[in-house]
Amino acid sequence: MPELYACPRCYAAVGPADDALHCGRCGTDYPSLGGVPCLVEDSPLWRSIWGSRLHDYLEVSGTRFEGLRREAGGPNLLPRTRQRIERVASALELDRTTVAELFADFVQNDPGVPTLLPSPAVHSGDPSLLQYSEHLFRDWVWGDDESERSLSLVTRLANGRRLGKLAVYGAGTGRLAFDIQRTLEPECTLGLDLNPLPLLVGARLLRGEELELHEFPLAPHSEDSVALRRRLRVPLAPPHGLRLAFADALRPPVAPGSLDTVVTPWFIDAVGADLRTTAAAVNRVLRPGGLWLNFGPLRFQGPLATLYLADEVEDIVESCSFTQRAELEEDVPYFRSPSSGTARIDRVFGFAAEKIGETALVEPPHLFAPWLSNPSLPIPFGPAMPALRKQSVFTVGILSMIDGRRSIRELASALGSQWGVPPAPLEEQLRPYLARLPFD
Numbered sequence: 399m400p401e402l403y404a405c406p407r408c409y410a411a412v413g414p415a416d417d418a419l420h421c422g423r424c425g426t427d428y429p430s431l432g433g434v435p436c437l438v439e440d441s442p443l444w445r446s447i448w449g450s451r452l453h454d455y456l457e458v459s460g461t462r463f464e465g466l467r468r469e470a471g472g473p474n475l476l477p478r479t480r481q482r483i484e485r486v487a488s489a490l491e492l493d494r495t496t497v498a499e500l501f502a503d504f505v506q507n508d509p510g511v512p513t514l515l516p517s518p519a520v521h522s523g524d525p526s527l528l529q530y531s532e533h534l535f536r537d538w539v540w541g542d543d544e545s546e547r548s549l550s551l552v553t554r555l556a557n558g559r560r561l562g563k564l565a566v567y568g569a570g571t572g573r574l575a576f577d578i579q580r581t582l583e584p585e586c587t588l589g590l591d592l593n594p595l596p597l598l599v600g601a602r603l604l605r606g607e608e609l610e611l612h613e614f615p616l617a618p619h620s621e622d623s624v625a626l627r628r629r630l631r632v633p634l635a636p637p638h639g640l641r642l643a644f645a646d647a648l649r650p651p652v653a654p655g656s657l658d659t660v661v662t663p664w665f666i667d668a669v670g671a672d673l674r675t676t677a678a679a680v681n682r683v684l685r686p687g688g689l690w691l692n693f694g695p696l697r698f699q700g701p702l703a704t705l706y707l708a709d710e711v712e713d714i715v716e717s718c719s720f721t722q723r724a725e726l727e728e729d730v731p732y733f734r735s736p737s738s739g740t741a742r743i744d745r746v747f748g749f750a751a752e753k754i755g756e757t758a759l760v761e762p763p764h765l766f767a768p769w770l771s772n773p774s775l776p777i778p779f780g781p782a783m784p785a786l787r788k789q790s791v792f793t794v795g796i797l798s799m800i801d802g803r804r805s806i807r808e809l810a811s812a813l814g815s816q817w818g819v820p821p822a823p824l825e826e827q828l829r830p831y832l833a834r835l836p837f838d
């Protein structure tokens with residue numbers, strides 16, 4: 399196979415191996431993690447962030463496991479209830495081992511370097527390690543009809559056009575990339591994603607391995623569907639020419655103008671960038687006459703001005719030097735697990751657009767702020783900082799007083815004289831504050 403990847407910094411070719419890669423031009427090293435090349439900018443930082451998310455997952459799931467064991471040993475439980483709790487606990491325990499093993503390359507065990515900092519408190523926007531794990535079961539266990547539906551959307555939108563060198567953005571588990579390469583036979587298919595779990599599993603399966611993990615369906619009705627032990631495997635031999643990589647699709651590891659087709663399934667509203675940035679990035683990577691095949695719902699997040707509707711999407715795509723060749727809108731079942739008590743139907747909007755010219759370069763956002771990638775730059779004092787600082791000072795003050803003996807009244811009195819504020823209103827404010835802290 400020809401060299402597939404380019405250095406995302408300087409676009410020198412760095413293929414074709416699945417192993418660690420090195421850019422001969424700018425000198426950047428790109429490691430292989432779980433057998434998947436990691437072609438993201440600042441791969442050491444990306445890897446240690448996901449390493450710390452693994453650590454959080456193991457801590458939280460370990461605590462939950464202990465909690466479930468205690469719950470199962472509690473009095474007054476129906477035998478069936480006890481059994482159900484034990485079932486979930488065992489499933490959790492087995493999955494922890496499998497997940498830790500999948501992420502082994504993300505753990506940096508240097509015995510000479512002690513761990514000096516605790517994990518920061520997880521904030522609401524921080525993705526969990528298990529985000530998108532439900533895709534694993536749909537794609538490699540029970541969702542063949544959903545996979546066929548996605549493939550049919552690609553086939554209809556492509557309408558017989560030559561697909562050439564193709565990339566799937568937000569490839570997830572790699573299932574659509576697998577189906578495209580197997581049935582539509584482009585020259586090659588690159589599946590790019592930034593979220594490791596689905597891609598780590600997909601890469602294993604594509605190497606011919608099998609894996610067991612538990613599916614925890616939503617709203618289950620019977621004991622055996624609370625935690626289902628699933629065997630994941632590829633349904634057919636993997637085709638030649640399919641490659642997966644950890645990569646930012648907005649800064650893809652391929653040279654500008656080098657792809658014939660870009661497929662964005664359930665991606666443009668999930669990528670976290672303004673559609674104009676995404677459209678410009680897709681334009682840049684395609685050769686003149688190249689094809690952009692998009693489909694998925696329009697569930698954009700962010701300011702109202704960026705929650706685009708179908709007509710606005712069309713306008714933006716055309717303003718980025720594309721001409722629309724086909725369009726579709728239909729209802730598509732999404733995550734219809736046979737064991738789940740609930741399912742989703744998405745109104746899918748799709749188009750095929752051909753690149754008719756170059757568009758003005760819109761610089762895609764960097765994965766990490768420059769001061770994170772370059773530790774010698776000053777850390778900005780952002781607008782959220784004063785509130786965060788104030789909150790931390792208060793939290794430290796309050797937590798340092800909790801010793802298992804003091805009451806709220808005693809805390810209010812001690813903190814009131816420390817901070818020079820009256821204790822009575824402080825007492826009233828401490829109650830809702832403490833009510834929201836996790837004590838169990």
Ligand SMILES: C[S@@+](CC[C@H](N)C(=O)[O-])C[C@H]1O[C@@H](n2cnc3c(N)ncnc32)[C@H](O)[C@@H]1O
Binds near residue numbers: 530593647648663669
């Ligand atoms: C809604 S999921 C869709 C997954 C899959 N295409 C499907 O149809 O089920 C969106 C995917 O986009 C990925 N993604 C988001 N931002 C990305 C980026 N900048 N580069 C690559 N992948 C990204 C996510 O990790 C996730 O796998």
